[in-house]
């Protein structure tokens with residue numbers, strides 16, 4: 001689904017390349033973990049494949065088309081959804097409205113379908129009462145599940161998550177990983193997460209380590 005070809009990146013104010021000539025493929029139906037030392041460039045790589053930044057050289061393709069050709073705005077709207085460590089939900093809204101809003105913005109198939117959103121939230125353990133409460137009234141684990149449900153209700157086939165379990169206890173971490181697996185295996189999406197926790201990475205289908213400017217399968 002996502003292919004990087006000779007992907008190279010550096011920050012302009014830093015004289016050194018972060019990674020160079022990266023050729024990787026991420027397929028539908030799989031949950032990938034990217035690991036690596038702090039500062040090695042994991043988040044930067046994720047922001048490139050999420051279309052938040054552009055490579056210095058090389059290309060990124062989504063289903064055979066370069067992101068440049070798809071257009072970054074279009075790519076972010078239609079093809080990819082993101083989950084963050086800090087959830088990034090619209091805090092003044094309920095969980096339900098967060099999902100309805102995401103579906104409307106991305107013009108998803110189920111846009112406007114309240115029942116669909118409520119059923120989805122219910123399936124991930126957020127009942128109707130909680131779905132209608134402001135998200136800030138929910139626990140961290142519940143908020144992260146809402147953030148993940150938001151990617152499930154949109155039609156994007158590619159999901160990226162930066163340290164999605166960083167703020168969670170062990171039980172919530174396992175719940176969140178199960179959800180990502182469900183998205184990959186049952187919705188046949190491609191899910192890539194960045195994590196510094198090896199225990200979390202080990203529960204994914206594939207582990208890729210960023211070390212010394214290169215990515216290696218672990």
Ligand SMILES: Nc1ncnc2c1ncn2[C@@H]1O[C@H](COP(=O)(O)OP(=O)(O)OP(=O)(O)O)[C@@H](O)[C@H]1O
Nearest residue numbers: 011013014036037038039040041042043044045196
């Ligand atoms: N906007 C920026 N401008 C310049 N340098 C940056 C910028 N963002 C990140 N960096 C630097 O690039 C390197 C890689 O950062 P990045 O956040 O991608 O690493 P990471 O592997 O995700 O780290 P961590 O595990 O600590 O979150 C770091 O040395 C960081 O200081």
